[in-house]
Amino acid sequence: MQEAFRVGLTRDFLREDGTIGWGDIGLGRHPTSARKTCQLRRAVGSGMRDNFVKRALREDDTALGTMVFEFATPDIARIVASAGADFVVFDQEHSAWGIDTIRMLLATAIAADVVPLVRVPATQYHFISRPLDAGASGVMVPMVESAEQARLVVSSAKYPPLGNRGAAFGIAHDDYQAAEDMVSGIQSANDETLLIA
Numbered sequence: 001m002q003e004a005f006r007v008g009l010t011r012d013f014l015r016e017d018g019t020i021g022w023g024d025i026g027l028g029r030h031p032t033s034a035r036k037t038c039q040l041r042r043a044v045g046s047g048m049r050d051n052f053v054k055r056a057l058r059e060d061d062t063a064l065g066t067m068v069f070e071f072a073t074p075d076i077a078r079i080v081a082s083a084g085a086d087f088v089v090f091d092q093e094h095s096a097w098g099i100d101t102i103r104m105l106l107a108t109a110i111a112a113d114v115v116p117l118v119r120v121p122a123t124q125y126h127f128i129s130r131p132l133d134a135g136a137s138g139v140m141v142p143m144v145e146s147a148e149q150a151r152l153v154v155s156s157a158k159y160p161p162l163g164n165r166g167a168a169f170g171i172a173h174d175d176y177q178a179a180e181d182m183v184s185g186i187q188s189a190n191d192e193t194l195l196i197a
Contacts, residue, residue, distance in 0.1 A: 065087035065114075066089070068080070072104070072105060077105065089140055090116065106131070117194065121142070123141055123143065124156075138195060139153075154195065157195055169185050
């Protein structure tokens with residue numbers, strides 16, 4: 001059986017608040033047939049798409065994926081999916097990609113049924129909330145070195161009462177179909193958003 005090196009996340013490092021530490025992502029050797037069936041689609045009016053990666057981690061399972069930078073082609077997500085990845089991390093920290101490029105990459109990842117994540121460049125609100133509004137299922141935030149910075153990350157990514165993210169529904173992160181009620185939309189977004197710090 002062919003094997004490939006891929007980034008793997010395991011539940012062993014999932015914290016109670018839903019975040020994962022930097023040391024929790026590593027290269028591992030996994031069979032290329034290890035891809036799980038990602039069901040990112042959701043029922044109309046149910047809020048955000050199911051985050052397969054977050055669900056796999058909760059269930060003591062492994063999710064396989066890769067990081068991408070410099071190759072901002074619309075086909076990269078399809079290539080990643082064809083290789084058997086469950087998720088893709090688009091790296092904004094070490095690339096010159098702006099939100100327009102990230103938005104295009106996220107849209108193609110969602111269409112390819114790969115969980116899209118974004119490594120943002122810093123712990124500022126607009127770097128965290130904008131990729132989430134554009135359709136990212138989670139963010140990886142570099143250089144989180146204090147409890148105060150960790151609280152800022154959660155506050156920027158989560159809607160009230162868990163955070164202070166501005167409410168926007170019926171946009172890319174919920175497939176342009178707002179939840180039937182605001183409370184369930186907020187709950188769904190808070191539940192499905194993955195934070196890695």
